[in-house]
Amino acid sequence: MSGPASVAVVGATGYAGLELARLLLRHPHVQKPTFYLRNGDAGIRCLSELFPQFRGWGEAPCKPLSATAIAESGADVVFLSTPHEASLALVPALFAANPRLRIVDLSAAFRFREPHTFAKWYTEVPTQKPTDCQAVYGLPELYEDSLGKAQLVANPGCYSTSVILGLRPLIQAGWINRARGIVCDCKSGVSGAGKEPKRETHFVEINENARAYGVFSHRHTPEISEHAQLALRDFVFTTHLIPVERGILSTLYVWLDAPRDAHEIEALYRSFYAQRSLMRILPAGSLPELQHVRHTNFCDIGFALDPSGERLVIVSALDNLGKGAAGQAVQNMNVMRGYPQTAGLL
Amino acid sequence: MSGPASVAVVGATGYAGLELARLLLRHPHVQKPTFYLRNGDAGIRCLSELFPQFRGWGEAPCKPLSATAIAESGADVVFLSTPHEASLALVPALFAANPRLRIVDLSAAFRFREPHTFAKWYTEVPTQKPTDCQAVYGLPELYEDSLGKAQLVANPGCYSTSVILGLRPLIQAGWINRARGIVCDCKSGVSGAGKEPKRETHFVEINENARAYGVFSHRHTPEISEHAQLALRDFVFTTHLIPVERGILSTLYVWLDAPRDAHEIEALYRSFYAQRSLMRILPAGSLPELQHVRHTNFCDIGFALDPSGERLVIVSALDNLGKGAAGQAVQNMNVMRGYPQTAGLL
């Protein structure tokens, strides 16, 4: 286990940034973090000017963004809570300024093995990802060993985390009848849509409403495909906005290759996630609820099996700002630095 | 078209009853309705004592429940907004008192062709449904002709209406690849869970929460099977509570038998529901939202087709108290009495 970490955060002005600040300020192994703000927040000198929530206990310093300043600050770990365009530029600049930095990027910029995947789903004009910035996909339940040594970690998407963690044990066990379809029906709170005021996030448009969006085109699709190990044509992934602030509830539908009983299913999940302290497998018959995971960094997984033992519904729940974003970023830092995975997260 | 209807309502003390009262009080062909209350609401003499909303405009009379009184009141149509046990007893009693009555029952008591289906899903001890009370399933978009002559109408469940209307055109066209699964993922507002205070409907348990319930055991399953013409093992139907008051959003997943394009799909639905004024088929690329159907009696249907043309997501939205309960009950009365189907419903 390394000593205390000196930490820099870039761009903590959105909802994930707010949550990240909250977690880092309370983290037992993090020295008082410094926040670097991009243009437009130039005059701000401390966190509570951005977020009155921090008044009286979280008065961390805010500075203008500068790769050089970060490199020279002695930071061990840098979190990028920035749009993917900004991350694409910042990562090489930070490594150029200090090749020993370790970076956790919350954007999608470095999530894909193949540059063309990013280009296809995220950009109008295909761009070349810098080839010397190979990232590890930041899902510690799957990739702990690589993360321990990673210099650049691509923090997963919130939906992706929920779906991949829900499906991976079954897929790896080969228990799914792939000739039938896999359906991933996800419901999300509104903080995932970002802080920028838009018509779609106006209170009156969300309240007493629910709707599907991004069907067959959601950008988290290729992450799921890659890390749940599913061909794009083998699953359907839909996302819905519901009137809650935070949380993702994913209902995952699979047909099994052969009849199984509930104990087998539960045992598979318990064994797959043994020692994974932020995964909670519910006993057969219980299903997760958003209220049990919001404001936490847990991913709860439960399931229902039909009497014939062939149709299986898995429900996966997490807080999109916790295990779905900032909490997972901190968990990744914990792995990178050799702290206990749950440090600062319970 | 018949003349104005004299109407009696039994048991209008829940949320569906409130909505039914509202619709009937404004209906152009309904004479001032009379409300018959069961035990426990004995002292109540007018609607606004039950629901202050009706003060000043909806002061309809309330009387103690009596099959004889209803029969002698000259009522043409009786609505039963009662639990299924009560409806099971009331229907034969009402027909005994006046064989020419026409009844719309909002409960599940008479929804099934086979008595054992009701017994299996709704009762602990199998009961015999009275054999002389054959009901027509009250989905006017499918069964208009039979409903026109029906004496007893079994008003469908809210989820069932949403799912059946969403799937039936595809199924009837034979376009679904049944070797793969059909998934029906439904999200519902809380008024569908009834007015009785329960731990699960406490504000604090619903707010900022979402959860699945009744997976593989929801009582609306056999209705869907029967009227969407699907074997129980061919589909999965799950229901979720989300923090809205009213509305059901059903996301329906099918694999098509062959690649099709969006125009074909849209044309199929438009043709199937031609002249069905309470069905709104959205143009390809638009998806329904709860906010466009709440406080209405419409069922909105839209869809998204994946580029390969084989995976299809249909979204069906309605107000669980409108087209999912009271609105549909009024629509059934309109059909039974020969009024325009939308009378009192726009």
Added chain:
Amino acid sequence: MSGPASVAVVGATGYAGLELARLLLRHPHVQKPTFYLRNGDAGIRCLSELFPQFRGWGEAPCKPLSATAIAESGADVVFLSTPHEASLALVPALFAANPRLRIVDLSAAFRFREPHTFAKWYTEVPTQKPTDCQAVYGLPELYEDSLGKAQLVANPGCYSTSVILGLRPLIQAGWINRARGIVCDCKSGVSGAGKEPKRETHFVEINENARAYGVFSHRHTPEISEHAQLALRDFVFTTHLIPVERGILSTLYVWLDAPRDAHEIEALYRSFYAQRSLMRILPAGSLPELQHVRHTNFCDIGFALDPSGERLVIVSALDNLGKGAAGQAVQNMNVMRGYPQTAGLL
């Protein structure tokens, strides 16, 4: 009573406009209304393109705004659901094009007797209100006679309506001890803040939140002063945003000039609002709730009196889009045209 009204609506793109459209489309004495849109909505030809809610039943025509076109269309009544700057320009233009038009303006442009009041509260640079556009303040419960003959009606603010209707009977009776303070604490839903996306109306900023705003500076203050007949220094008026879509609940605190009993208070209100069909005075001991007035055009008033008979709390509730805006605008049209005041509003 006049014959059916030909109606034009200008600028129905906000939440009050949506409600106004809904009411006019169902109004028994209104011929199919025409909607005139301002720049930016140029291509829109029918209402459902603006508001999918209207699909299938409210396909009213939309046209580009033109005072001449409105004048030549034969419209009897024009509703302006426009910002005050736009109304200031439109009213003289419309009267110039057709001096016999009758106009209901939902903005604040013509609400004040003295031009400098408007200038002081609404403009940076004091402007001169056109002197030939004297409006009647559109509160039919107080000014019915003048409204019957008015050519230009200034529809009141939502908070103002709620507070004035709650206080006026007591003030007119002279029962208030003015040496002590009058406090008006108002809670409002978010639709009153307009449809334009802003940081303050983002779902995440409203949900699970409540806050006061505009204390000592809210623009509805001078309306209340003028029509509740209170000097500005005699009352405090505060407004709060709470996480509901629609509704205003005003809690009004007065000290009485002498001890009174609850029957006197109730009798005063009942007598003051006798024959006022959209005012509902609750029996002593009952207090209004938003849920009983939302989606209605009622203003409900109830009160609690302390045992000593000197401290009185009046609660006034209405729907800010109903009696607080669009409903009241329609009520004003009803008065102007000699229709029953409740026509289209129950």
Added chain:
Amino acid sequence: MSGPASVAVVGATGYAGLELARLLLRHPHVQKPTFYLRNGDAGIRCLSELFPQFRGWGEAPCKPLSATAIAESGADVVFLSTPHEASLALVPALFAANPRLRIVDLSAAFRFREPHTFAKWYTEVPTQKPTDCQAVYGLPELYEDSLGKAQLVANPGCYSTSVILGLRPLIQAGWINRARGIVCDCKSGVSGAGKEPKRETHFVEINENARAYGVFSHRHTPEISEHAQLALRDFVFTTHLIPVERGILSTLYVWLDAPRDAHEIEALYRSFYAQRSLMRILPAGSLPELQHVRHTNFCDIGFALDPSGERLVIVSALDNLGKGAAGQAVQNMNVMRGYPQTAGLL
């Protein structure tokens, strides 16, 4: 500062109990607490059976309630999260079993100096409070010294805390014109109404609703009178339910004895609450919001002064489960044990 505390909690099955458990489990000076449950929860052996939120990190033991067992357990501090009737019986029983115990009672049982005050507001039949159980009122910002030595602490009501902390500086300074009225208009989230399912806390009755309740009869009135040092006839205190889960926003209206400027007001509050780490005085011109205090133990206070300097509106915000209940209980323990007041609360 004492060493680590051994802690027992009685009756942690409601929302305040849940919050108390959460705080104690994370408290740096509390050894793993034990929870004693009353009848009806007999079979429960650990917290997560009561609250699935605690799965995986908060598996504290639950035992059947027994005063003897608590006394013999070596507990230093006992929290009573029980109804007042239960607390009335438990406190003497606990002291009888172990006279050195220190107790924080979250109920109202011991909040009043005079037994008849409790009897008048809380009981039908006046009861005698045990005379040997004198409690200190648990508002550390006012009574820190007495609390340091107290054996029995009566934790204040949530509304009372909010109002007393908001008014006390002004009252103690003598700046209020008492000849005019003081108005306390409080808005509360629903968790304050308890976890027991009731018609009034059904989601559908709260959502999109707001209402006043308990006007002139709310049980927190005498606490406010006693500790804000106001005669009952000098203020009006009303409470409102709004559709949020947690939080109290109190808008307090006073007329000053003489014109003052904003700096004086701000300085008064800052000076009164100097060194009080859980009080946050906002700069003049800023007003508190629920979202900045929910899930915290802060009480935020801000104000607006009218230009004449005589009418003052103070806004006080806190989390009814935090500073309004469980957080304050923990703060009281901190004072009693000599820990930093904010220990476990930031």
